[in-house]
Amino acid sequence: MAGFESPVISVKNLSKQFGPGCSNCQGARSENLIKNYCQVCGTVYACRDVSFDVFPGEVLGIVGESGSGKSTLMQCLYFDQDTTNGEAYLAAYQNGEENLFKQSSQQKRYIRNHVMGKVYQNPILGLKMDFSSIGNIAEKLISAGHRKVSLMEERGTELLDKVNIPVHRRKEAPKNFSGGMQQRVQIAKALSNNPPLLLLDEVTTGLDLSVQASVLDLIKGLQRELNISIVLVSHDLGVIRMLADRTMVMLEGRVIEQGLTDQILEDPQHQYTQQLVHSLL
Amino acid sequence: MENLLEINDLSKSFELHNLGKHIHAVGGVNIHLKEGEFVGITGKSGSGKSTILKCIYGTYRLKEGSIFYNSSKLGPVNLAQVSEREMLHLRKHEIGYVSQFLNVMPRTTARQLVKQAILEMGGEHELADKETETILSHFELDRELWDSYPTTFSGGEKLRLNIARAMVKKPRLLLLDEPTASLDQDSKWKVKLLIEQLMKEGTTMLGIFHDLEFMNDLCDREYNMQNGTLTFC
Numbered sequence: 001m002a003g004f005e006s007p008v009i010s011v012k013n014l015s016k017q018f019g020p021g022c023s024n025c026q027g028a029r030s031e032n033l034i035k036n037y038c039q040v041c042g043t044v045y046a047c048r049d050v051s052f053d054v055f056p057g058e059v060l061g062i063v064g065e066s067g068s069g070k071s072t073l074m075q076c077l078y079f080d081q082d083t084t085n086g087e088a089y090l091a092a093y094q095n096g097e098e099n100l101f102k103q104s105s106q107q108k109r110y111i112r113n114h115v116m117g118k119v120y121q122n123p124i125l126g127l128k129m130d131f132s133s134i135g136n137i138a139e140k141l142i143s144a145g146h147r148k149v150s151l152m153e154e155r156g157t158e159l160l161d162k163v164n165i166p167v168h169r170r171k172e173a174p175k176n177f178s179g180g181m182q183q184r185v186q187i188a189k190a191l192s193n194n195p196p197l198l199l200l201d202e203v204t205t206g207l208d209l210s211v212q213a214s215v216l217d218l219i220k221g222l223q224r225e226l227n228i229s230i231v232l233v234s235h236d237l238g239v240i241r242m243l244a245d246r247t248m249v250m251l252e253g254r255v256i257e258q259g260l261t262d263q264i265l266e267d268p269q270h271q272y273t274q275q276l277v278h279s280l281l
Numbered sequence: 282m283e284n285l286l287e288i289n290d291l292s293k294s295f296e297l298h299n300l301g302k303h304i305h306a307v308g309g310v311n312i313h314l315k316e317g318e319f320v321g322i323t324g325k326s327g328s329g330k331s332t333i334l335k336c337i338y339g340t341y342r343l344k345e346g347s348i349f350y351n352s353s354k355l356g357p358v359n360l361a362q363v364s365e366r367e368m369l370h371l372r373k374h375e376i377g378y379v380s381q382f383l384n385v386m387p388r389t390t391a392r393q394l395v396k397q398a399i400l401e402m403g404g405e406h407e408l409a410d411k412e413t414e415t416i417l418s419h420f421e422l423d424r425e426l427w428d429s430y431p432t433t434f435s436g437g438e439k440l441r442l443n444i445a446r447a448m449v450k451k452p453r454l455l456l457l458d459e460p461t462a463s464l465d466q467d468s469k470w471k472v473k474l475l476i477e478q479l480m481k482e483g484t485t486m487l488g489i490f491h492d493l494e495f496m497n498d499l500c501d502r503e504y505n506m507q508n509g510t511l512t513f514c
Contacts, residue, residue: 271298
């Protein structure tokens with residue numbers, strides 16, 4: 001990469017399989033698979049040799065059909081799943097010299113709490129629905145080592161205000177909120193420890209257009225103001241067009257094409273990408 | 282490198298897998314641009330004019346030919362082979378592209394749009410505010426529109442905003458994709474003034490025009506595009 005900048009995160013050959021594998025499939029590259037599924041042992045190769053870099057302040061988009069491995073990739077990066085193979089290096093952790101996937105579970109927790117944030121498609125996965133909204137943010141702050149209640153309250157209020165949750169509702173539980181509001185509480189929570197890297201998994205799916213627009217505004221604004229790097233998974237090409245600098249296309253667990261977002265949308269090379277782009281309304 | 286831009290033997294075709302079609306867009310294109318030059322391309326719709334600009338800007342990926350660009354930060358680079366990050370850098374700091382279509386974030390005002398372009402290059406907030414106002418008034422965009430959303434603008438207003446956004450960055454190379462299409466005489470004249478202003482400031486430009494009269498007044502050299510091949514005229 002010409003060496004004129006260095007990545008925030010560098011992922012190399014990440015692979016994730018569900019199942020033991022057998023002599024029929026013999027690893028992810030096998031031709032005996034049906035799509036990414038082995039008929040004999042039932043192993044699913046969810047991610048196969050996925051490699052990418054994300055640079056400071058950059059938004060990397062990931063598109064692909066349901067089941068192409070996008071969410072599994074995100075789960076691996078956030079240690080929600082163990083990775084079968086591969087390496088990842090974060091500049092903000094040990095100067096990018098340690099493979100994240102080889103760290104102890106204690107260190108992984110440290111990385112999650114200090115240098116990453118994640119927003120799930122389903123708010124139930126990212127929030128404690130019965131806790132107060134500000135309590136949800138405090139939880140993440142406590143995990144990151146904060147202890148002073150007044151400071152945490154201040155930070156939580158500031159963040160909820162930033163994502164347009166009315167301050168007088170900060171002590172309400174997310175279960176009382178609409179989907180869009182829950183999503184914004186999740187974003188506030190993910191941002192609370194000022195992570196250099198934010199993972200967003202289908203954050204606008206299922207939201208109505210105006211709420212979607214306000215969540216997108218928020219993300220774009222945050223990225224611009226705080227220079228956060230974002231990995232953004234979405235199957236909405238409109239969202240990708242608006243937010244992503246570069247885009248990867250996944251199919252059956254593999255990255256089949258990557259490029260600048262306008263390259264992917266205007267000059268798609270792979271058959272599947274062409275089909276996807278030409279389906280755009 | 283003597284020239285700012287050297288396009289050598291550029292060819293571009295499209296493989297449409299799902300339709301089983303191969304579309305040849307342009308072939309054997311050679312254009313050299315010296316620093317500060319203004320070169321125009323004319324030709325019928327569909328003759329491949331925009332394809333050339335999109336190849337330079339990196340929107341289309343190139344398999345044959347080379348496009349050498351003398352970058353102030355990266356030195357002479359082949360745009361057909363630069364990394365994605367390098368291309369993003371060049372787009373942010375050195376190469377501008379104006380088409381007749383305005384692509385913007387919803388709910389972003391004209392003022393924010395121009396300001397963001399300045400901030401992207403690493404400008405300060407206060408200075409960016411000032412420069413935004415200067416350029417918007419320079420482009421004679423109605424003051425009432427500054428704080429409204431561009432989706433509600435007329436074609437001419439959108440276009441002027443589009444050029445303002447590209448020009449405020451003072452790119453070294455500006456690609457103009459029919460910037461005067463569908464504009465009335467008055468708006469065209471305003472665009473022309475702006476282009477002349479940019480020429481004075483030393484910006485190198487490669488533009489596509491339908492309006493021959495408009496182009497003849499401005500261009501140092503002209504090319505004509507026919508069925509994907511370029512001829513000098």
